[in-house]
Amino acid sequence: MHFEFATATRIIFGEGTAAALSEHVRTLGARPMVVTGASPDRAAALVAAVSAEVFSLPGEPTVELVRQGARHALDAACDVVISIGGGSAIDAGKAIAALATNGGEPRDFLEVVGKGTAIAVPPLPFMAVPTTAGTGSEVTRNAVLGSEEHGVKASMRSPLMLPRIALVDPELTYSLPPAVTASTGLDALTQLIEPYVSARANPLTDAICVDGIKRVSAALGRVYRDGSDRDARRDMSLASLFGGLVLANAGLGVVHGFAAPLGGRWKAPHGALCAALLPHGMAANVAALRTRAPQHTALERYAVIARLLTGRSDARAEDGIEWVRALCAELQVAPLRAWGIREGDLAGIVEMAARASSMKANPLSLTSEELTVLLSAALGH
Ligand SMILES: [Zn+2]
Numbered sequence: 001m002h003f004e005f006a007t008a009t010r011i012i013f014g015e016g017t018a019a020a021l022s023e024h025v026r027t028l029g030a031r032p033m034v035v036t037g038a039s040p041d042r043a044a045a046l047v048a049a050v051s052a053e054v055f056s057l058p059g060e061p062t063v064e065l066v067r068q069g070a071r072h073a074l075d076a077a078c079d080v081v082i083s084i085g086g087g088s089a090i091d092a093g094k095a096i097a098a099l100a101t102n103g104g105e106p107r108d109f110l111e112v113v114g115k116g117t118a119i120a121v122p123p124l125p126f127m128a129v130p131t132t133a134g135t136g137s138e139v140t141r142n143a144v145l146g147s148e149e150h151g152v153k154a155s156m157r158s159p160l161m162l163p164r165i166a167l168v169d170p171e172l173t174y175s176l177p178p179a180v181t182a183s184t185g186l187d188a189l190t191q192l193i194e195p196y197v198s199a200r201a202n203p204l205t206d207a208i209c210v211d212g213i214k215r216v217s218a219a220l221g222r223v224y225r226d227g228s229d230r231d232a233r234r235d236m237s238l239a240s241l242f243g244g245l246v247l248a249n250a251g252l253g254v255v256h257g258f259a260a261p262l263g264g265r266w267k268a269p270h271g272a273l274c275a276a277l278l279p280h281g282m283a284a285n286v287a288a289l290r291t292r293a294p295q296h297t298a299l300e301r302y303a304v305i306a307r308l309l310t311g312r313s314d315a316r317a318e319d320g321i322e323w324v325r326a327l328c329a330e331l332q333v334a335p336l337r338a339w340g341i342r343e344g345d346l347a348g349i350v351e352m353a354a355r356a357s358s359m360k361a362n363p364l365s366l367t368s369e370e371l372t373v374l375l376s377a378a379l380g381h
Helices: 017-026 040-050 063-075 087-102 178-197 203-225 230-250 254-265 270-292 297-310 317-330 343-355 357-361 368-379
Strands: 010-013 032-036 054-056 080-085 126-130 142-147 152-157 165-168
Touching (some): 010 230, 017 080, 017 126, 063 087, 254 368, 270 317
């Protein structure tokens, strides 16, 4: 057996840890720039306590926005970048910290659609303070950026882009509205299920996935119904962190393979897309495995997932899919159609998804026909 599990991030977790944010920032630099998301109000006091240099993102990060952010950091002579926000703010901060020292065009560094130029110079020290529980971006080495020119999302990726510090304070998520709690929470669940069935899964990522899936199964419905449930919020913050650690080390799969081209062309949050796709992605993989590779180990892994989610020792892979379907219904997840996607778009999306980097870690390679069936099901009626 051979495997690698890497992280160079110092992880600080716990209720109230954000109170010491300024002290942690000072260990990284003297002139911080804060990157925040579209609704910085929730974190306003925290932002004000850290720095007067603030780069606020109006939406999900794009090539153009991170170019502006890197310029801002250089003009203000900032020597450390802190993101306080959801996955968008964290990915933007990560890319800004890398561009500030490496220079050049952001698109040159993008995988798939760009040149994939390597990050050669260590980025400015970067710290991530998540205010949602979903993306796990505080412990990953990639930043997902939209490229308006290509109409897709693609990653800048480098081990040098791992945050130096991830400060995860579950209290920052208490005021998240139910819809955001639902979509980000289902992204976290996707990011624990896909690495668990990934071709690159290993014993260390497995252990983290199993613990994380158990936490989500008990906590996600609870935080949706009652956002002030401290224990459940803590479990979701942990599950999100765990998802980041495993996706960075074992890869993702078909749900994220679709989320990249969809998120690039339609104005839908990443979590909402993953939520709409998750049960259908699981169903497509399980059906393809049963037909074409009934001895594949991923099939038994889907059964383990089903047992973790349902709590029943006799659960089969299909029971796990049903459990996720029921959760999506309870959490009022909108189908892809609600985001403006139509039947006429399917063929183009399938073609782009087949090239997405996440698709490579899917347990088996799905045919265009299987991908089309999956996507039409996620489209809804
Ligand atoms: Zn995701």
